[in-house]
Amino acid sequence: MDFLHLMMEQGVIRTLADELHDLFMLVFGNEVVASFLMKGVGIGAILGVISVAAIVFTYGERKVCAFMQVRLGPNRVGGRYGLLQPIADMLKLMSKEDIIPEGCDRVVWALGPMLLFVPTALIYAFFPFDNGVALADVNVGIFLMLAISSQSVLPFLISGYASNSKYAFIGGMRTVAQMLSYEAPMVFSLLGVVMLSGSMRMCDIVEAQSQQLWFILMQPIAFVVFVISATAETNRVPFDLVEGEAEIVAGPFAEYSGMRWALFFLAEYANLLSVSILTTVFFLGGWNGPFLPGVVWFGIKVLAMVFVFMWFRWTFPRTRVDQMLAFSWKVLLPLALANVLFTGVGIYARQWM
Amino acid sequence: MDALLGQVHALVAWAFSLANDYDVPSLIEAGVFFLFAGLALLFACGVIFFRNVVHSALSLTATFICVACLYLSIGADFMGAVQILVYGGAVAVLIVMAIMLTRRDNMAHSNPSRGLFRHAAAAVLTGLFLSGMAAVAILSPFKSAPQSLGDAAPGLADLMLSHYVLPFEVAAVLLLIAMIGAIVLAKGAEER
Numbered sequence: 001m002d003f004l005h006l007m008m009e010q011g012v013i014r015t016l017a018d019e020l021h022d023l024f025m026l027v028f029g030n031e032v033v034a035s036f037l038m039k040g041v042g043i044g045a046i047l048g049v050i051s052v053a054a055i056v057f058t059y060g061e062r063k064v065c066a067f068m069q070v071r072l073g074p075n076r077v078g079g080r081y082g083l084l085q086p087i088a089d090m091l092k093l094m095s096k097e098d099i100i101p102e103g104c105d106r107v108v109w110a111l112g113p114m115l116l117f118v119p120t121a122l123i124y125a126f127f128p129f130d131n132g133v134a135l136a137d138v139n140v141g142i143f144l145m146l147a148i149s150s151q152s153v154l155p156f157l158i159s160g161y162a163s164n165s166k167y168a169f170i171g172g173m174r175t176v177a178q179m180l181s182y183e184a185p186m187v188f189s190l191l192g193v194v195m196l197s198g199s200m201r202m203c204d205i206v207e208a209q210s211q212q213l214w215f216i217l218m219q220p221i222a223f224v225v226f227v228i229s230a231t232a233e234t235n236r237v238p239f240d241l242v243e244g245e246a247e248i249v250a251g252p253f254a255e256y257s258g259m260r261w262a263l264f265f266l267a268e269y270a271n272l273l274s275v276s277i278l279t280t281v282f283f284l285g286g287w288n289g290p291f292l293p294g295v296v297w298f299g300i301k302v303l304a305m306v307f308v309f310m311w312f313r314w315t316f317p318r319t320r321v322d323q324m325l326a327f328s329w330k331v332l333l334p335l336a337l338a339n340v341l342f343t344g345v346g347i348y349a350r351q352w353m
Numbered sequence: 354m355d356a357l358l359g360q361v362h363a364l365v366a367w368a369f370s371l372a373n374d375y376d377v378p379s380l381i382e383a384g385v386f387f388l389f390a391g392l393a394l395l396f397a398c399g400v401i402f403f404r405n406v407v408h409s410a411l412s413l414t415a416t417f418i419c420v421a422c423l424y425l426s427i428g429a430d431f432m433g434a435v436q437i438l439v440y441g442g443a444v445a446v447l448i449v450m451a452i453m454l455t456r457r458d459n460m461a462h463s464n465p466s467r468g469l470f471r472h473a474a475a476a477v478l479t480g481l482f483l484s485g486m487a488a489v490a491i492l493s494p495f496k497s498a499p500q501s502l503g504d505a506a507p508g509l510a511d512l513m514l515s516h517y518v519l520p521f522e523v524a525a526v527l528l529l530i531a532m533i534g535a536i537v538l539a540k541g542a543e544e545r
Contacts, residue, residue, distance in 0.1 A: 105405075105407075108411065139430055140431050143434045144433070147434040147435070147438035147441070150438055150442050151418075151437065151441050153442070154441065157448060158411060
């Protein structure tokens with residue numbers, strides 16, 4: 001009973017982590033060794049979350065798609081609901097032939113998908129999953145996170161370039177144009193959140209939302225801008241010009257097969273999860289919520305956001321390149337800047353009231 | 354069971370006392386520094402010696418990221434993030450420009466840093482630069498221990514918007530001029 005009480009008070013993850021830490025202390029009897037091992041456990045947990053999310057989302061995406069299109073979706077492998085479909089997909093990908101295109105830039109071509117996964121996984125270190133549960137709760141958390149996630153442009157570009165194929169190459173060029181132009185409104189929309197909470201530390205931002213309102217109510221424009229530019233950053237429909245099957249086969253990953261292709265896929269789903277987590281942390285109050293433990297609320301909100309992004313994917317048609325770029329620079333960026341201005345004026349006005 | 358635990362505890366304690374005797378924490382710190390510094394130098398050499406201009410540009414990114422890791426390792430989070438954001442993003446554009454301007458059938462020999470004269474000139478310039486750096490390093494009064502930087506962002510913001518507001522604004526105007534210039538160059542001004 002005492003244990004359950006502690007769990008409610010401290011949060012589930014925190015309590016379990018403390019128990020594990022005590023166990024390590026009992027075995028090794030040294031604080032440094034125990035905290036070192038705890039960091040290792042944390043990294044393992046994050047990689048586990050990413051892998052499980054990728055497996056669940058491949059299944060979820062197909063089921064959501066089927067639901068939107070009034071179909072059944074996967075229903076053969078593993079019972080009526082096709083629950084083992086992701087495992088079958090994975091086995092198929094692993095047993096595929098590894099085709100290396102002729103005349104490609106070998107080393108760079110092989111590095112592309114591997115490097116793509118590095119920034120994608122690295123930013124999970126900054127996410128607060130529950131009160132005080134973040135692997136690295138840095139002072140400039142948001143800023144460092146944005147900086148690292150902006151590095152995923154380059155791997156797309158180099159795999160497009162190194163494939164020695166015009167479709168892949170055009171896809172790589174499009175990636176640079178798209179991801180760099182949508183980064184600007186995304187950063188400026190987050191600026192309003194930072195101004196309101198007065199901190200760039202992720203945990204402080206969630207804490208600020210438990211004292212004030214959730215930022216989706218105080219920053220509705222920033223929320224809309226952020227969700228749209230996050231969709232573009234993850235290269236999902238309606239902004240999936242990077243892949244654009246109808247125009248350029250599959251963009252930068254046209255020449256990859258088997259596990260190399262699966263790495264792009266894994267990175268896409270890891271990105272989907274991370275933008276959902278970011279929306280939850282910045283606008284939906286993170287782990288805050290009544291009755292249930294924090295991490296459960298966090299999970300519910302994140303999965304709801306994942307559903308919203310999948311919803312976008314299966315209801316909107318793909319935009320054209322010029323429309324997409326004009327939308328970013330002529331609509332989203334001015335909106336985000338105006339939001340920063342209004343937020344500033346609002347904060348100033350509140351100080352005088 | 355207790356005896357086993359006791360032995361493990363004793364082993365760990367012995368390892369730590371040994372580590373303290375040889376000052377392992379500061380060794381690790383130095384090791385991290387030399388690892389990233391060495392990698393940065395290696396990639397910087399790659400920028401010069403790769404024959405493919407795209408490989409050179411990628412090597413340049415790696416150099417920048419190693420420098421960012423050096424910033425992060427001394428606790429300058431903000432500087433590290435700026436380094437990654439600005440240089441990492443800029444290098445992607447640089448590569449695109451390099452490919453666009455020099456696109457040919459085969460990029461294998463696109464980085465033309467060959468020839469004895471160029472090597473000699475580069476060696477002389479590098480020598481001059483290094484001796485200048487050494488002179489500055491010897492003459493300037495460095496503090497031996499780096500201070501903890503803590504939360505640098507608010508301090509930087511305060512300085513930029515109060516004491517250094519004029520240079521800050523001048524830089525903004527300069528960027529604006531560059532942007533307008535780029536647009537005029539790309540689209541062409543209307544002639545009267």
